[in-house]
Amino acid sequence: MSILEISNLKFSYGEKNLFNSLNMRLFQNDHLGLIGLNGVGKTTLMNLIAKKIDPDEGKVTWENGVSFSYLDQHLKVHDEISVYEYLYNVYDDLFEIEKKINALYKSLETETEENYDKILNKAYNLTAILEENDFYMIKSKIENVLNGLGINVDNSFLLKNLSGGQRVKIFLAKMLLEEKDVLLLDEPTNFLDPIHVEWLSKYLVNYPKAYIVISHNTGFLNAVTNTIAEINNKQLNIYKGNYDAYILQKSMNDERYAQEYNAQQKYIKKTEEFIKKNIVRASTSKQAKSRRKILEKLDVLDKPTSNKKIIFDFPFSKSFHKEAIIIKDLEIGYDKVLLPKINLKIRFGEKLAIIGKNGVGKTTFIKTILNIIPKISGTVKVSELNNIVYYSQDLKNIKEITPVEYIREEYPLMENKDIRDLLARYGITGELALKTMDKLSGGELTKVRFALLSLSVSNLLILDEPTNHLDVIAKEALYKAISLYPGTVILVSHEKEFYKDLKMKEVIFS
Numbered sequence: 172m173s174i175l176e177i178s179n180l181k182f183s184y185g186e187k188n189l190f191n192s193l194n195m196r197l198f199q200n201d202h203l204g205l206i207g208l209n210g211v212g213k214t215t216l217m218n219l220i221a222k223k224i225d226p227d228e229g230k231v232t233w234e235n236g237v238s239f240s241y242l243d244q245h246l247k248v249h250d251e252i253s254v255y256e257y258l259y260n261v262y263d264d265l266f267e268i269e270k271k272i273n274a275l276y277k278s279l280e281t282e283t284e285e286n287y288d289k290i291l292n293k294a295y296n297l298t299a300i301l302e303e304n305d306f307y308m309i310k311s312k313i314e315n316v317l318n319g320l321g322i323n324v325d326n327s328f329l330l331k332n333l334s335g336g337q338r339v340k341i342f343l344a345k346m347l348l349e350e351k352d353v354l355l356l357d358e359p360t361n362f363l364d365p366i367h368v369e370w371l372s373k374y375l376v377n378y379p380k381a382y383i384v385i386s387h388n389t390g391f392l393n394a395v396t397n398t399i400a401e402i403n404n405k406q407l408n409i410y411k412g413n414y415d416a417y418i419l420q421k422s423m424n425d426e427r428y429a430q431e432y433n434a435q436q437k438y439i440k441k442t443e444e445f446i447k448k449n450i451v452r453a454s455t456s457k458q459a460k461s462r463r464k465i466l467e468k469l470d471v472l473d474k475p476t477s478n479k480k481i482i483f484d485f486p487f488s489k490s491f492h493k494e495a496i497i498i499k500d501l502e503i504g505y506d507k508v509l510l511p512k513i514n515l516k517i518r519f520g521e522k523l524a525i526i527g528k529n530g531v532g533k534t535t536f537i538k539t540i541l542n543i544i545p546k547i548s549g550t551v552k553v554s555e556l557n558n559i560v561y562y563s564q565d566l567k568n569i570k571e572i573t574p575v576e577y578i579r580e581e582y583p584l585m586e587n588k589d590i591r592d593l594l595a596r597y598g599i600t601g602e603l604a605l606k607t608m609d610k611l612s613g614g615e616l617t618k619v620r621f622a623l624l625s626l627s628v629s630n631l632l633i634l635d636e637p638t639n640h641l642d643v644i645a646k647e648a649l650y651k652a653i654s655l656y657p658g659t660v661i662l663v664s665h666e667k668e669f670y671k672d673l674k675m676k677e678v679i680f681s
Contacts (some may be wrong), residue, residue, distance in 0.1 A: 173198055174237045174352065174381065175220065177407075180229035182215060184610070187602045189215055191405040192229065192470065197353070202375065203383045204392045204414065207402035209614030209642045210603060213385045216402065217241070217357055220383070239353040240346045242339075254333075254341055255326045258313050261348045265306045272297050316344045319370040320363065321529055335565065336362030336529050347374065354382035358613065360391050361639045364528050364665050387614075387642050389414050390668075404428060404473050425475065432472045442466055481645050482596045483621055483652035488628040491556040495519045495631055495659045496540060501549035503532055503539045508547055510536075510680055519554075519630070522653070522660040524670035527680030533663045534564065536680070537635055557659075560629040562620065564636040564663075571607045574599050574619045581623060597622040598645065613640030621649075630658035638666050 175197035182189050189212040197203060207213050218224045219231055221241040233239070252260075259266075275294040279287060305312065317323075320340045324333070333341065339362050346354055360368045372394040375382065383400075386392050392399070392414040399410040399417035408424055410417040446463050449455035494516050501513040509532035517523060525533050538544045540551050541561060553559075570577070578590045594604050597618040608616060617640050632653070638646055646669065653660055654673055664670050670677075 172234070174234045176230075176232045177220070178230050178232070180216075180219065180231065181227045182212070182219060182224075183227055184215075184606065185602055188405060190402075190407075191473065193407040195400060195407055195409065197381055197383065199352075199381055201381045201383075201398050202378070202396050203381070203398045203400055204396035204417075205383055205385045205400050205402070206387075206392070206414075206417075207642075209598065209612055209618065209640070209645060211402040213402060214357055214612050216407075217355055217383070217385060221355055237353065238351040239355055240349050240351045241355040242343055242346055242357055242359055251329065251331060253327050253329055254322075254324050255313075257330060257341065258317075258345055258348060259309070261345060262306070262309055265301060265304055265309070268297050268300055269306070272301075312348060313344075316347050319367065319374065320344055321367040323530065334530070334534075340529070343371075350380070352380050354378070354380075354384075356382060356384040356386075358385055358387070358640065360386060360388050361636075362529055362665075365667055367529075368665075387640070387646070388666075389643070404475060428472075429475050432475055435469075435472050439466065439469070439471070479598055479600075479644075481598045481618070481648040483645075483648045484596075484625045485560065485632055485652055485656050485658075486625065486628045487657055488558040488630045489556070490630065490657070491519055491554070493519065493554050493556065495521070495554055495557055497550075497552040498540065499550045501539070501551060502547040503535050504547055505535070505544070512549060515678065517659060517661070519659055520657065522673060522675045523662065524673075524675040524677050525661060525663045525680065526665075526670070526677055529665075531680045533680055534635055537561075537633055537661070537663060541633065557631040558627075558629045559631045559633060560624050560627050561633045562624060562635060562637050564639060571609050573607055574604050574611075574622070577608060577619060578623055578626075582626060593622050593625070594619065597625075614642055614645065617641055618645060632656060632658065632660045632662075634660070635663045636665065637662070638664060638669055 173196035175195075177193055177195040180190055180193040193216070205213050205216065215224070219226055221239070222231065223241075272294050275290050275297070279290055301307070320343060322337065322340050322344060324337070330338065330341065339359075343356075343359055346356075359371065363371060368388070368391055372391060375384070375395040384392070384395065394413075396413050397411070399412070399414060401408050401410065401417065401421070403425075410420045410424075412420075442462050443466070446459045446466075449459040450463075452459075496515070496517040498513055498515040498517075501515075502508045503510060503513070513536070525536065527533055535544065539546050540553065541559070542551075572580070574594055575587065575590050578593065579585060582590075591604055594600070599615060599618055599622065603611070603615060608619065611619065617637070621637075634653075637649060641649065650669065650673065653662070660675070662670055662673075662675060
C-alpha cells in the first residue's frame with residue numbers, strides 16, 4: 172500500500188504549464204531520486220508534495236498518520252535559539268515524559284502506602300517509553316549526526332550567527348534526528364564536503380523509511396536511490412533502480428514517447444483535415460462535429476524536449492607577465508584567526524582550486540583578498556593589471572525583479588532583445604525571463620547571475636561554489652568555459668570530480 176499518491180496533478184505559473192497530469196505513488200521502502208533539468212519543476216513538485224502550495228488540478232494524498240519533514244532551498248526558522256536547543260527540541264515530548272517521571276518519584280515522598288505501587292507502576296511504564304525511544308542515547312545521537320555532517324559549533328552558538336551552508340546542515344541534522352516516515356530533501360549535498368556526502372549516503376541507504384531526494388550529484392543519487400522519478404516533457408517517468416539503471420532505461424523511454432508523439436500528431440492532422448472537408452456537408456457534418464469534440468478533449472502530448480544548448484562565456488581582457496596575487500603571512504577571520512598564516516603566489520594564467528572542510532575559511536579567504544572584509548594581519552597584493560569577475564555563493568537578498576530587469580539594472584542602455592538573447596544562451600527563455608527572481612529555482616538563479624557576469628571582460632575569475640544547483644548540462648557548459656579561459660582562475664568547490672578534471676592546482680585549507 173502506498174503512503175503517498177499523486178494523481179492527475181497539474182500546475183502552472185502564469186501561462187507556463189509545468190505538469191501534465193502527473194501520477195506517482197510512494198511506498199514505505201522507496202528511496203526515490205527526483206531528477207530533471209533546471210526549471211522543469213522539481214522544487215515546485217516537492218512544494219506540492221509538502222502541501223506548501225496547492226495544485227491547479229489533481230490531488231496529493233498522504234496516507235493517514237504518515238509524517239514527513241522537508242528540507243527546501245529557502246528554509247526559514249526562528250533563529251534566536253542556540254544550535255543545541257534547536258536540535259534538542261526534536262525530543263521535547265520525551266523530555267516532558269522525563270519531567271512526569273521525576274514528578275511521580277518526588278510524589279512518592281508524601282504518598283500513602285496504598286497509592287505507592289500505583290504511582291511506581293506508572294513511572295515504570297513511562298520509563299519503558301523512554302527506553303523504547305532511545306531517550307538515554309539522545310546526546311550520542313545528536314553528536315553522531317553533527318560529526319557526520321561536519322558541524323563543529325559551540326553548544327550556545329545561535330542559529331542566526333551561522334553561515335548559509337552551516338544553517339542548511341543544521342536543518343538537515345534536525346530532519347535526520349526527527350526520523351519522520353518520509354524525508355523530503357531538496358539538494359541536501361550542496362554544502363557538504365565529500366567525506367560528509369559519503370556519511371549522508373550511508374545514513375540514507377540504511378534509513379528504514381522512505382525519502383524523496385532532489386540532487387544533481389549523480390554519484391550521490393547512484394548510492395542512495397532504488398527508484399528514479401524524472402520530470403521530462405511535463406510528465407513524471409518512473410524508473411526502478413538507481414541512477415545508472417535509469418540511464419540505461421531512459422533512452423528506450425524517450426524513443427517510445429517520441430513515437431507516441433509522432434503518432435498523435437499524425438492522428439490530429441488527419442482528423443483536422445477530415446473536419447475541414449466534412450464540417451459543411453449536411454451528410455457528414457454530424458460526424459465531423461463528433462470528431463472535433465474528441466479532439467477538444469484530447470490530452471495533447473508536448474513536443475519531445477531536446478537538451479537545450481547552454482553556453483557559459485567569460486570574455487577575456489588581457490594578459491600580463493607578473494604575479495596576479497601575492498599573499499604574505501595573511502591571517503583571516505572575524506573575531507578570531509581561522510587558519511595558520513597563508514603564504515601564496517598566484518601566477519597569471521594559473522588555475523587554483525581552494526579546498527577544505529566547510530567552515531574552515533575558504534569563503535572568508537576569498538572575501539579577504541577582494542577586500543570585502545578586512546584582514547587580521549599580513550599583506551595581500553592584487554596586481555593592478557587584474558580585471559576581476561567574482562561569483563559569490565551567497566544567494567541572499569534576491570530582489571523581486573525579473574531576470575530582464577536584473578540585467579537592465581546594470582546595463583540600462585542594453586536593448587530588450589539583446590537581454591533576452593543573452594539570457595536564452597544560459598537557458599533562461601520564454602516566461603522564465605519575466606518571472607521574478609525570487610520565484611526561480613536555485614539552478615535558474617545561478618544561470619541568470621552568470622549571464623550578467625558574462626557582460627564583463629576579465630582576466631581573473633574568482634568562483635565560489637559555482638556548481639551548486641546546476642544540472643549536468645549546465646555544469647558541462649561551465650566546465651568548458653573555465654577550461655578554455657586563458658586567464659587566472661580561483662575556484663572554491665566541494666565537487667572533486669569537477670576541479671580534478673580541470674587539472675587545477677589544489678590549495679588545501681585545514
